[in-house]
Amino acid sequence: MSIEVGAKLQGKVSGITNFGAFIDLGAGKTGLVHISEVSNGYIKDIHDVLSVGDEVTVKVISVNDDGKIGLSIRKAQEQPAESNEEQRPKRYQKDTRDTRDTRDTRDNRGRATQKKPFSRSQSSNNHKEDFDSLMSSFLKDSDDRLTSLKRNTEGKRGGRGGRRS
Known part of the structure; x- marks a missing residue:
């Protein structure tokens, strides 16, 4: 089984550490999902989101020469219809036409x-x-x-x- 960057795969959580989760991809291949790649939101404790044995869909984000496979659950999920820019309130634009010092x-x-x-x-x-x-x-x-x-x-x-x- 060849693992290529950008591929979406099914895997099973085989181990959890304080910095991420190891995912068994089958055929003796294991990859790491860093805690920042688990969810779009902030995760204080990864145990709140994942547990050993969970089936997850992951996206391959890197394959190193030494065999390490970088995975992302966050990027494997479908993107929401609205981007983050549309969800955020618009920032106030200051009128900068009059640049004279009148303070x-x-x-x-x-x-x-x-x-x-x-x-x-x-x-x-x-x-x-x-x-x-x-x-x-x-x-x-x-x-x-x-x-x-x-x-x-x-x-x-x-x-x-x-x-x-």
Whole structure:
């Protein structure tokens, strides 16, 4: 009897271990069904599902050169009409069209302020002044953020005592 990968065979459970079940395929051939290949669901104890002497239908999933035969009861069963994707509820799709940074941030006194997205307020005629004002605005904002980060992380360093100034 030649055993080929993909073939469905009838067998009898000849032994059960904590990692799977040995299936007697006849003609002196024995294969192993790993516990993960017994059922689609989670199995804590294989003894709850199989017992020695049970007749099972298995699918050959591997045949190694050393004669070991990998079997699956799960793949031998008919697949349900609906796939797992159709049974699961649909995930919420976040609208990612507006990628500007408009999240709430905290000012220096701990009050919530609305972070405004960048907008150009001056005309493009004064490009040099516009750039300088943008750069100074950026540096001020960056310094405020660094100060806030430093203040928030200093208290999380552990040790005794209060904040360092």
